[in-house]
Amino acid sequence: MSNSFSKTLASQPKKLILVRHGQSEWNEKNLFTGWVDVKLTEKGRSEAQRAGVLLKESGLKPDILYTSKLSRAIQTANIALETADRLFIDVKRTWRLNERHYGDLQGKDKSEALNQFGPELFKTYRRSYDTPPPPIADDNKFSQFGDERYKEIDPNVLPKTESLKLVIDRLLPYWQDEIARDLLDNKTVLVVAHGNSLRGLYKHLTGITAEEISEINIPTGIPLVFELDSTLNPIKPPYYLDPEAAAAGAAAVAAQGQKK
Numbered sequence: 001m002s003n004s005f006s007k008t009l010a011s012q013p014k015k016l017i018l019v020r021h022g023q024s025e026w027n028e029k030n031l032f033t034g035w036v037d038v039k040l041t042e043k044g045r046s047e048a049q050r051a052g053v054l055l056k057e058s059g060l061k062p063d064i065l066y067t068s069k070l071s072r073a074i075q076t077a078n079i080a081l082e083t084a085d086r087l088f089i090d091v092k093r094t095w096r097l098n099e100r101h102y103g104d105l106q107g108k109d110k111s112e113a114l115n116q117f118g119p120e121l122f123k124t125y126r127r128s129y130d131t132p133p134p135p136i137a138d139d140n141k142f143s144q145f146g147d148e149r150y151k152e153i154d155p156n157v158l159p160k161t162e163s164l165k166l167v168i169d170r171l172l173p174y175w176q177d178e179i180a181r182d183l184l185d186n187k188t189v190l191v192v193a194h195g196n197s198l199r200g201l202y203k204h205l206t207g208i209t210a211e212e213i214s215e216i217n218i219p220t221g222i223p224l225v226f227e228l229d230s231t232l233n234p235i236k237p238p239y240y241l242d243p244e245a246a247a248a249g250a251a252a253v254a255a256q257g258q259k260k
């Protein structure tokens with residue numbers, strides 16, 4: 001690369017694109033999901049396709065994909081990249097991008113949980129910064145104890161419940177060691193992950209408070225773009241590629257659990 005070309009590249013904003021997976025079978029059923037490995041619904045697949053169309057239309061060209069270890073994120077990324085004609089890019093997958101582990105709430109109906117706990121504790125479990133739900137027992141059928149996809153990870157590191165703060169704690173080392181490096185190398189990075197792991201990244205990047213992040217909900221399947229400077233600080237507020245659909249989607253996530 002010529003010197004002047006690399007200098008021009010270095011002065012351009014770094015592009016990070018975040019996509020929450022499309023609707024999953026358990027989003028549709030209104031169940032707390034966390035680390036349970038459910039698949040996309042038909043609607044989720046079409047949301048993933050829409051993400052690919054939006055990417056293509058925007059002219060953003062991801063050079064590398066990061067996903068969690070969960071099928072709904074992997075399926076979404078595959079569909080979106082196929083739609084955007086970029087199936088060829090490199091891929092890295094990590095449990096550190098997994099959804100927040102929802103502890104003993106995994107598999108429970110959100111409306112029933114709202115009735116059981118009342119609105120305050122329900123919101124605390126869903127959106128407080130540092131109160132995790134009760135941990136899941138190893139013999140709970142929705143526990144990931146012994147799941148082979150995590151066999152290379154020290155079992156003492158794997159969570160049995162998490163708050164958003166704990167998600168950020170497990171995400172940041174990976175952000176610094178892998179994702180940030182690719183951005184600093186001027187790669188356009190696509191991260192396809194989950195509502196709460198992406199909220200964690202959002203909080204880290206924007207520096208908003210614990211209270212502010214409790215009001216932020218990420219809609220399914222709509223790319224959210226960050227333009228970052230050479231120290232990876234946002235040069236402007238992040239923006240959705242389809243802001244109207246994103247606002248409607250975020251409101252629907254916020255209302256989950258409420259009686260119809």
Ligand SMILES: O=C(O)[C@@H](CO)OP(=O)(O)O
Nearest residue numbers: 031032033034099126195
């Ligand atoms: O159930 C979950 O794992 C998450 C994301 O779907 O739900 P919530 O929005 O309630 O944190």
